[in-house]
Amino acid sequence: MLSNSVVAVFLSALALTSAAPYPQGTATIDTRQTKTYAAPRETRTVVAGRGGLRFDPENIVAPIGSIIEFHFTPLNHSVVESSFERPCQPKDAASFYSGFFPVPRSPDGGVTQSAEVFQIEVKNDQPIWFYCAQNTGRHCQSGMVGVVNQKFDGDKTLAKHKQLAAQVSGDSGVQPWIQGGERKANPNPLSGF
Ligand SMILES: [Cu+2]
Numbered sequence: 001m002l003s004n005s006v007v008a009v010f011l012s013a014l015a016l017t018s019a020a021p022y023p024q025g026t027a028t029i030d031t032r033q034t035k036t037y038a039a040p041r042e043t044r045t046v047v048a049g050r051g052g053l054r055f056d057p058e059n060i061v062a063p064i065g066s067i068i069e070f071h072f073t074p075l076n077h078s079v080v081e082s083s084f085e086r087p088c089q090p091k092d093a094a095s096f097y098s099g100f101f102p103v104p105r106s107p108d109g110g111v112t113q114s115a116e117v118f119q120i121e122v123k124n125d126q127p128i129w130f131y132c133a134q135n136t137g138r139h140c141q142s143g144m145v146g147v148v149n150q151k152f153d154g155d156k157t158l159a160k161h162k163q164l165a166a167q168v169s170g171d172s173g174v175q176p177w178i179q180g181g182e183r184k185a186n187p188n189p190l191s192g193f
Pocket residue numbers: 048049053076077078132133134139144
């Protein structure tokens with residue numbers, strides 16, 4: 001009886017020490033997966049059109065190196081980088097632009113969103129102002145603007161930016177092409193954001 005137990009313990013120990021966690025000789029490193037980012041990025045989700053003509057949230061604080069991931073609800077929103085002083089217009093030729101995301105309303109009234117998202121990277125500690133360029137309904141001028149890392153000790157506030165946007169009489173501008181970020185498959189298009 002005792003000897004059987006000793007043998008059992010011995011065999012268990014043998015099994016533990018001889019079982020390699022990974023089959024040797026078959027593991028490979030997929031450089032496509034590892035060369036871009038050393039670690040998963042911290043991500044902030046922003047939903048365009050949730051709760052009306054607005055971004056939710058619209059005032060985002062995010063660390064350098066993190067990702068802002070825009071999701072798009074009906075009917076047809078976009079996101080473009082602007083400046084505090086000139087709302088509803090691209091900041092410059094390098095400003096990011098997502099293109100438009102047409103999304104039909106759900107027939108049963110449920111929440112729907114685009115099968116694609118748009119991601120930008122927070123590259124420095126400067127504020128990133130942005131808006132929706134949809135001119136049908138004048139989204140930007142109606143307050144569909146937002147900011148990443150507003151300077152909270154200054155007077156360039158989101159509220160002030162919205163006032164400036166409301167004074168824009170012309171149409172919102174877009175870039176000639178999608179740029180400055182990545183348009184990619186929505187990781188969870190059927191639920192949540
Ligand atoms: Cu919009």
